[in-house]
Amino acid sequence: MNSLDQRRRTAAESLSNYTSPGGGYAFRTYDVRPAHRDEGLLPEDILAANLLSLRLTASDVIPLFAEGDGAPQRLLEAMNNALATLREARPFEAHPSTSDLDQTLAALAAANEAAKGVKGWTSVTVSKVLHRHAPQIVPIIDSRVRSFYGVKKSQDQMLYHQLWSDLRENKGWLTELGQDYSTPDKRELSLLRVADIIIWMPSKDPDAPTVDELAPDTWDREGLEARGWEGFTPLATLDSREVPAVPGVYVVLRDDVSEPEFLPERPQASDRQAYSYTGSDLRSRWVPDASVLYIGQAGTSLRTRLRQYRRFGEGSGLNHKGGRSIWHLADADRLTVAWRQLPVVFDGLGTGTAESGLIRRFKEAHGGSRPFANLVG
Template sequence: MRSIADLRKCASAHLDTYVDPRAPFAFATYDQLYDFSGTLTAPDCLAANLLTLRLRHDHVIPLFQRDAGAGPRLLAAMQRVLDATTPDEPAFAELDSIDEPPFRLVRNANLLTEEVPQWTAVTVSKVLHRLRPHLVPICDALVRRFYLADQTVTFYRALHDDVRANRDLLAAITRGRRTPDGRPLSELRALDIVIWHHERYGCCVLS
């Protein structure tokens, strides 16, 4: 199975390239909390578009309608993730498995996307990761390809095993790195950036 350890030699260079303020990537915009109050808002949902989603107004507005439909149920499920955790705890790598209650809440939200147009596990992950960067991994197609995972649950299990096995490496490549608003860069975000950038561009552009 492929692992972040396979990219040990080029990981820091991938991070350097992505977080460069002159680079055409989302780090300076997506990786900010702005004025988050603890309650999920429509701007929080739309901020996920910075990672190449295509959420339109008519995909987000139904989540905030005052009824008992599928949209508000999905919004409530994502809010439960936020209410049960903090921006720093728990960490994905500290869970014994992806079946533990904090991450089970994320998986429950994923299940509800089947009834909401344009929402998938990918969408949920890109909305929630900004707000819980240590708990919710970004479920990106290129990162899933790296792990040879065609199912979301398969991806999360493979990622969980890899993160737990390589915490020293992830701690080393994130040491001293911060988000644009001054928070420590999470290991999950660093892993996502390194693998995404490697799968998208390879290592030849780093030499």
């Protein structure tokens, strides 16, 4: 799991760029707090969430304000109830426990549940509507925040708990940093908003290695070890607890560089998994004298990604269909995996860049051929 502390060195730059008067971000519009209205949310309050990259249209908004007692009207009622409950609530990070936080956020959870019954609405939409009115207690949810904490779409409560813990652990420096900034209407920035901006903004750790520092001089174990790669353990029997739960890149290696026996079917493949490759396809992609068979990346957690890879080979997992060519090899149980940890870069884009860069370097060293199990790059 990632932590705000991993963004500490780039946090001030991220916050400065996002809040800059000349910047192209939503700060000078979205972060102006709307007037307190007893009648609840108005259509313009809903549409204001589009400032945070939503795409709400008239068909998403008009039904909420139509007469009736359908799902859209119940959603609006739930959001208004949440707003009435949370507008003056104590700050998110000030709650002494997650159970106490859950009690406070019960009305928000009810609004998230109501959103499930309305087309075009999710907890992401609800969060971006309500945060503007209660920025100290309603977290903004989006794919970048979920990716940062490694949680799924259905795990809002888990996301709240991880964010709560992260804010409390980093409260000191976040508070000090936030004191230098205020909203366009001169209010104090909430710690939630500070954290959201830090997570959301593109940010490269100054210690992140370049592709040249990752790519080995020779594409084998010796060359990789010289560049700081770790692991070199059998993938088929990998104990995922030995793998760090951090972003990174990884490679699958075969010590024997001679052409292997290609199996017509993956031995452990299940009917629910992706299709197998033909023998002619596999032979056409084989790279002579190459130890590295596959290059992959984990934007959130090497541990999770490699566990998915191993389980796919066992036939028990559905994730990681990419790179499945390796499971066609008769000696697949002898393949090893090595990895290189990378500093956090938002939304996994840093690891994706590293992966594509490594594939490019591999091609340069192997006459333009990609690694055997990489079909793109």
